[in-house]
Each structure stands twice: as structure tokens, then as C-alpha cells.
Amino acid sequence: MTLLAFDGVTKHYGEELVLDAVSFELDRSEVEVIIGPSGSGKSTLLRCVNRLAEVDNGTIRFDGEPIGDTDADELRRQVGMVFQDFNLFAHRTALGNVTLGLRRVRGFSKEEARERARRELEQVGLGAQLDSYPAELSGGQKQRVGIARALAMDPELLLFDEPTSALDPELIGEVLAVMRELADDGMTMLCVTHELGFARSVADRLTFLEAGAIVERGDPERLFTDPRSDRTAEYLSRLTGEY
Amino acid sequence: MSKVPESGTSAGRAGTSAVGELPTARQALLAGLGVLFWGWLIVRWSYDRLVAPSVNVTDREPFVPAGPLEGVADALSTVATDLGALGTPIGWLAWAFETAALGVRNLPALAEGALITVQLTVVSILCGLVIAVPLAVARVYGGPVTRWTALAYTELIRGTPLLAQLFVLWFGLSLGPPVRGLPGVGGPLPSAAVVVAMIGFTINSSAYQSEYIRSALTGVDAGQLTAARAIGLGKLAGIRHVVLPQALRFAIPGWTNEFIYLIKYSSLAAFITVPELFRRARDIGADTFRFTDIYAVIAVFYLAFVLTTAAAMRHFEDRTAIPGLN
Ligand SMILES: Nc1ncnc2c1ncn2[C@@H]1O[C@H](COP(=O)(O)OP(=O)(O)OP(=O)(O)O)[C@@H](O)[C@H]1O
Ligand SMILES: [Mg+2]
Numbered sequence: 026m027t028l029l030a031f032d033g034v035t036k037h038y039g040e041e042l043v044l045d046a047v048s049f050e051l052d053r054s055e056v057e058v059i060i061g062p063s064g065s066g067k068s069t070l071l072r073c074v075n076r077l078a079e080v081d082n083g084t085i086r087f088d089g090e091p092i093g094d095t096d097a098d099e100l101r102r103q104v105g106m107v108f109q110d111f112n113l114f115a116h117r118t119a120l121g122n123v124t125l126g127l128r129r130v131r132g133f134s135k136e137e138a139r140e141r142a143r144r145e146l147e148q149v150g151l152g153a154q155l156d157s158y159p160a161e162l163s164g165g166q167k168q169r170v171g172i173a174r175a176l177a178m179d180p181e182l183l184l185f186d187e188p189t190s191a192l193d194p195e196l197i198g199e200v201l202a203v204m205r206e207l208a209d210d211g212m213t214m215l216c217v218t219h220e221l222g223f224a225r226s227v228a229d230r231l232t233f234l235e236a237g238a239i240v241e242r243g244d245p246e247r248l249f250t251d252p253r254s255d256r257t258a259e260y261l262s263r264l265t266g267e268y
Numbered sequence: 269m270s271k272v273p274e275s276g277t278s279a280g281r282a283g284t285s286a287v288g289e290l291p292t293a294r295q296a297l298l299a300g301l302g303v304l305f306w307g308w309l310i311v312r313w314s315y316d317r318l319v320a321p322s323v324n325v326t327d328r329e330p331f332v333p334a335g336p337l338e339g340v341a342d343a344l345s346t347v348a349t350d351l352g353a354l355g356t357p358i359g360w361l362a363w364a365f366e367t368a369a370l371g372v373r374n375l376p377a378l379a380e381g382a383l384i385t386v387q388l389t390v391v392s393i394l395c396g397l398v399i400a401v402p403l404a405v406a407r408v409y410g411g412p413v414t415r416w417t418a419l420a421y422t423e424l425i426r427g428t429p430l431l432a433q434l435f436v437l438w439f440g441l442s443l444g445p446p447v448r449g450l451p452g453v454g455g456p457l458p459s460a461a462v463v464v465a466m467i468g469f470t471i472n473s474s475a476y477q478s479e480y481i482r483s484a485l486t487g488v489d490a491g492q493l494t495a496a497r498a499i500g501l502g503k504l505a506g507i508r509h510v511v512l513p514q515a516l517r518f519a520i521p522g523w524t525n526e527f528i529y530l531i532k533y534s535s536l537a538a539f540i541t542v543p544e545l546f547r548r549a550r551d552i553g554a555d556t557f558r559f560t561d562i563y564a565v566i567a568v569f570y571l572a573f574v575l576t577t578a579a580a581m582r583h584f585e586d587r588t589a590i591p592g593l594n
Contacts, residue, residue, distance in 0.1 A: 075498060077494065077497065077498065098497075098500045098501070098502055099500065101497065101498055101499065101500040102499070102500035105498075105499070106495075106498040108491065108494075108495065108498075110491060112489075112491040112492060112494060112495035113495070114492065114495065114496070114510050115489075115492065115514060115590070115592065115593050116510075116513045116514050116517070116590050116593055125496075125499070125501075125509060125510070126499035126500065126501070129501055129505055129509060130499060130500040130501055158590055158591045158592060158593075159592060160590075160591045160592020160593070161591055161592070174495075174499065175498075175499070178499055178500065
């Protein structure tokens with residue numbers, strides 16, 4: 026069943042064409058990985074989904090409804106987002122980062138919110154860091170708080186914008202492990218990431234975006250072994266370092 | 269519960285005590301003087317209200333007699349005159365004791381003025397803050413109209429003299445009579461002139477405070493509001509729960525400056541008849557022809573207010589500090 030559908034989505038920033046007639050569908054419980062060169066519009070594509078950016082033309086449907094028809098705040102409650110540089114609320118503890126949305130968006134009582142937040146943080150392996158401030162956490166721990174914060178809203182779709190790009194290599198694994206677990210639990214995920222191992226073993230779809238347009242989209246294994254486009258082949262070989 | 273935050277706080281505590289080790293003697297002396305000053309003021313204010321409310325301010329007796337100080341001053345000035353040219357330094361000492369005696373004799377009246385100065389400053393800075401926060405938010409996050417309106421207000425207030433603003437309220441708009449008619453004014457609430465001065469200082473300081481808060485707001489990383497919006501918080505809720513708690517912390521040092529300015533600028537209320545500290549001193553100067561001496565005495569009061577505010581705000585800043593946020 027389709028959860029997210031792009032239909033001829035076009036977006037400009039000023040004169041610059043950032044998304045060029047992008048169309049694709051993502052089913053419930055599917056994991057999609059998007060790759061592409063810097064500036065190809067990957068972040069913009071994600072930001073259009075939760076209306077942090079507005080499209081110029083075409084429609085995006087979420088659960089069958091054009092997203093322009095729903096209240097943006099309500100849409101964002103159902104679509105979680107995880108950022109490259111975490112964007113944790115700097116003045117709140119790990120627990121406070123997760124409770125804020127529960128209290129102010131979902132209307133939980135203080136006690137309910139603490140209880141739920143504690144469970145979310147334990148889920149991502151941070152049961153011992155509940156009272157730590159972001160500055161007291163490692164990058165991998167910060168990103169896991171970011172994921173817990175998004176999960177606490179009970180989203181139907183999670184957007185990941187290069188969740189491991191700001192991490193030291195030895196911390197990437199712990200974040201990918203959490204993402205893998207989410208995928209196994211049936212979360213629908215749209216991920217911009219250049220972790221090809223993750224794309225190959227977890228993703229159901231791999232999309233190669235270039236200059237705002239989808240060059241190729243399909244089964245990840247097929248794109249790696251039998252790309253239809255020379256551009257895809259070239260880009261993937263550059264990423265894997267196989268010249 | 270967990271080990272991470274505990275080690276974090278203990279490290280912070282060790283850090284402050286290491287820095288605070290050397291000046292403890294000076295700090296203790298200042299703290300002692302502070303307790304003495306504020307202790308006296310509070311006892312004086314309470315005594316004058318509870319024990320001797322009907323006695324006229326100028327007829328009130330100081331808690332300590334000025335006589336001994338005058339005796340010392342007289343003795344020293346006799347010695348100074350006998351020594352001729354060599355006696356000049358002793359003459360200065362004599363002046364110091366005379367000034368102290370003048371101050372002590374007038375302490376009840378000065379305490380009454382100091383009470384108004386404190387009320388003026390504290391009420392105005394807090395009311396100003398209540399206006400400054402939305403003003404700053406309008407400047408940074410508002411649409412063209414709100415942004416422009418807020419800018420016009422701030423520039424108009426910051427671009428004109430404070431005394432002129434007080435005169436506009438007091439003489440130009442004649443706010444005295446209507447304010448006097450408000451319930452409680454002159455009764456439980458301060459007199460009309462004090463209330464009008466509070467209005468003036470509130471308006472004035474709101475403009476300056478909003479500038480400090482505005483620049484603190486722009487110092488908060490844009491990703492913070494994006495993250496707030498991404499979990500479904502509205503723009504205002506995101507500003508209120510995510511951006512402002514950080515920005516207000518950033519603004520504390522600048523805001524403290526504004527507070528300290530306001531303590532001193534509150535003396536301008538004297539020109540619209542408010543019997544605050546400076547006006548009391550001016551009246552005493554007019555009675556005794558010793559303006560310089562009495563102004564030197566109230567300088568000590570202002571200094572005490574300023575040092576107390578700075579110390580209290582430093583303490584507040586430490587109390588509200590968050591690891592990694594400054
Ligand atoms: N808010 C904005 N205003 C103007 N131009 C923008 C804005 N956001 C992105 N762009 C431009 O749109 C284009 C696509 O940006 P986007 O961030 O979507 O690319 P990306 O694929 O995520 O790149 P990267 O891999 O570097 O993150 C870039 O040329 C960028 O300069
Ligand atoms: Mg990007």
C-alpha cells in the first residue's frame with residue numbers, strides 16, 4: 026500500500042531548478058535510500074515531504090492525501106525527521122529533547138511524557154544518558170537521541186538526511202544498527218545516505234538523483250550489479266572506489 | 269542515576285572553586301559590606317513603616333548618632349589649621365568625616381529615596397522585559413509589517429533622550445492627574461509621579477532590552493527552530509520552547525548592563541518630582557549648601573546597588589547555565 030507518492034514534483038530556488046519532475050512511490054514498511062552528488066537536491070526532496078520546503082509544481086501525496094491539504098504541523102507529527110547535524114535542543118537533556126514534542130504536540134502529561142521518553146531512549150540504548158545535555162554526548166549518542174525524539178511522535182514515515190555524515194567512522198555503526206532495527210520493525214523510511222552497505226542490505230529501493238532528476242531507481246542489488254544508466258554506474262563506482 | 273551527568277556537574281563545581289580560590293577574602297569583605305548595607309536598608313524601611321509611620325521623613329532619627337563623627341571631624345580640622353600648609357592631608361580626612369556625618373544625619377531620608385530608586389528600577393526592568401521579548405521576536409521572526417513596526421518603536425525610543433521622554437509623559441501628556449485617579453495610586457501603590465516614571469523607564473528600557481534579546485535570538489542556530497517545527501510544533505511554540513530559552517540565557521550579560529544603566533538613569537525621575545535618591549540628595553544639598561558632599565554619599569548607594577545587581581546576575585547566570593551552551 027502506497028504511503029508516499031511524488032508526482033511530477035518540481036522546485037526552484039530562484040532561477041535554479043532543484044527538483045525536476047520527480048515521481049516515485051514508496052509503500053508502507055519500505056525503506057528507500059537516495060544517493061546523489063552534493064547539490065543534487067536530496068535534502069530539498071526530503072524537506073518537501075514535511076513541508077519545510079514548498080513545491081512549485083506537481084503533487085506529493087501522503088497516505089493518499091495531497092500534503093498541501095493537511096495542516097503542516099499535523100503532517101510533521103506524522104513524518105519524523107533526523108538531521109545530519111542532529112539539531113538536538115541544546116538547552117534540554119536527552120530526556121527533555123524527547124519529552125518536548127510529547128508534552129507540547131501530543132498533549133501528554135508530564136509523567137506520561139517522561140515515561141514514554143525513557144522507553145524511547147532505552148530503545149536506542151541510551152537508558153544511562155537520560156539526564157545528559159547534548160554537549161555531554163558523543164555524536165553517535167546525539168544522533169540516537171535525534172532518532173528517539175522523532176520516534177516519540179509515533180510517525181508513520183521517517184526521513185533521514187545523511188544521519189551518519191557528521192559522525193566519526195567508529196560511531197557510524199551504532200546509528201546504522203538502530204536504523205536497521207527500525208526497518209526490521211516495519212518503519213517506513215526515506216533515507217539520504219552514502220552508507221552503501223546499509224543501502225544494499227536494508228533498503229528495498231535505491232534512487233540515484235542527479236541535478237534534481239531521478240536518473241535510476243530500483244532494487245539496490247540490481248543498481249550495483251546491473252545499472253541501466255552509465256551515469257549510475259559511474260557514480261556508484263566512484264562511491265565504492267572501484268575505478 | 270547515571271554517571272555521565274554527575275561527573276559533568278562535579279567537574280563544573282571543581283572548576284568554579286578553583287577560580288574562586290584567590291579572591292575569597294575580597295569576596296567575603298564585599299559580601300559582608302553588602303549584608304550590612306541591605307540589612308540596614310531593610311530594617312530602616314520596615315522600622316519607618318511599622319514602628320514610626322507618622323514621623324515626617326526629615327524628622328526621623330538615624331539609628332547611629334552623627335555626633336562622634338562630627339567630633340572627630342572638628343578635632344581633625346583644628347589640627348589641620350594648626351599645621352598650616354602641612355595640614356592639607358589631615359584637612360581631607362576631616363572632610364571625609366564631615367561628609368560621613370552629613371550622610372549619617374540624613375540616612376532616614378536617603379533610605380526613603382533609595383526605596384523609590386529600587387522600586388523604579390526593578391519594576392521598570394521587569395515590565396520592560398515583558399515588552400522586550402515579543403518586540404525582539406517580532407524583529408527577528410515577524411513579517412514585514414510587524415518587523416517594521418517593532419523597528420520603528422525601538423529606533424524612536426533609542427534615538428531620543430530619556431529625559432525628553434519623561435517630560436513628554438509628565439508635562440506634554442500631563443499623565444499625572446489621570447494616573448493619580450487610578451485606584452491604589454498613592455495608597456498601596458506608589459505616587460502618581462513614581463508611576464509615570466515607571467511607565468517612562470519601562471518604555472525606554474524595553475527598547476534597549478529588545479536589542480540585546482534580538483541579537484541573542486540571531487545567535488541561536490537556525491537548525492534549532494527547524495527541529496522544533498519538524499516534530500510538529502508551531503512557529504510561536506518553537507520560538508517559545510526552543511529558541512527563547514537559549515536566547516535569554518545568551519542575553520543575560522547584556523541585559524545585566526541594561527539593568528545597571530537603568531539604576532543610574534533612574535535619577536532622571538528627580539526632574540519630574542519623584543523623591544528618589546538623587547532628588548533627596550539635591551534637596552539636602554539645597555538645605556545645607558553641601559551638594560558635593562551629599563552627592564558623594566549617594567554615590568556609595570548607587571555603587572552598592574550596581575555591585576549587588578552585577579553579583580546577583582552573575583549568580584543567576586551560573587545557576588541557569590547549561591553545559592555546552594554559552
Ligand atoms: N534554502 C535555500 N535557498 C536557496 N537555495 C537553496 C536552499 N536550499 C538548497 N538550495 C540549493 O538547492 C540545491 C540543492 O540543495 P540540496 O541541499 O537539496 O542538495 P543536496 O543534494 O542535499 O546536497 P548535499 O549532498 O550537499 O547535502 C543546491 O544548489 C543549493 O544551493
Ligand atoms: Mg543535503
